[in-house]
Amino acid sequence: MHTTTASFTLHHWKQRENGKREFGWQGTSEEFGDIKVTNRRQSHHESLTAEVRGGFIPTATLESRGIHTEVMMRPSLNRATLRVGDAHVYMTRNRLGLTHRGRSLILKYAGDKYRLAAINRRAYVLRREADDEDSGVIITVRETGLGSRKKFTISVEKRAVGADIALAALFVGVDRATLTRRGAVRAGISRVFNLSMQSQY
Numbered sequence: 001m002h003t004t005t006a007s008f009t010l011h012h013w014k015q016r017e018n019g020k021r022e023f024g025w026q027g028t029s030e031e032f033g034d035i036k037v038t039n040r041r042q043s044h045h046e047s048l049t050a051e052v053r054g055g056f057i058p059t060a061t062l063e064s065r066g067i068h069t070e071v072m073m074r075p076s077l078n079r080a081t082l083r084v085g086d087a088h089v090y091m092t093r094n095r096l097g098l099t100h101r102g103r104s105l106i107l108k109y110a111g112d113k114y115r116l117a118a119i120n121r122r123a124y125v126l127r128r129e130a131d132d133e134d135s136g137v138i139i140t141v142r143e144t145g146l147g148s149r150k151k152f153t154i155s156v157e158k159r160a161v162g163a164d165i166a167l168a169a170l171f172v173g174v175d176r177a178t179l180t181r182r183g184a185v186r187a188g189i190s191r192v193f194n195l196s197m198q199s200q201y
Helices: 067-071 162-173 181-198
Strands: 008-017 020-029 033-041 047-054 057-065 080-084 087-093 105-109 112-120 123-128 137-144 151-157
Touching: 008 033, 020 151, 020 162, 033 162, 047 162, 057 162, 080 162, 105 162, 112 162, 123 162, 137 162, 151 162
Parallel strands: none
Antiparallel strands: 008 020, 008 151, 020 033, 033 047, 047 057, 057 080, 080 087, 087 105, 105 112, 112 123, 123 137, 137 151
């Protein structure tokens, strides 16, 4: 059901259980209930997962695989698989795009088309395109604070459904550096350096 949605905030959390470290962000939406984003490293190496679940949203996961994940804390958009519930979400982006819009991530889920674009290094916007039956939605996510005080405020324009909120919140737990040219360059240099250092041990 489409509903007007008030802004809400996700706050940082972390825990260690059975030798496994998990962290993420959690908060409460008046309309969609408790929402929790979790980042975890799978038992097998070279795999990182971000997951979001909540009372009135579908569970969504993004998993990235590859040697690059060994030096990352959050899954990247490279070699990633996205699912909402049991459904696979098709993703594509132009790695050579010159603008934030040109580098945006295009998502296709349940007949809807979404565009995820960076506003800057600490903010992004998810848009569901309008169609004959609906005017679409615009969800802006802004990051503030540092370390354990880091939080994400999610603001919604127009009427949203659970999948909209799930996708917008999920990318809180994803490394979105490649959505900007500078971020892609920094991420590439960082991965090469960290993998080089790791290979020396």
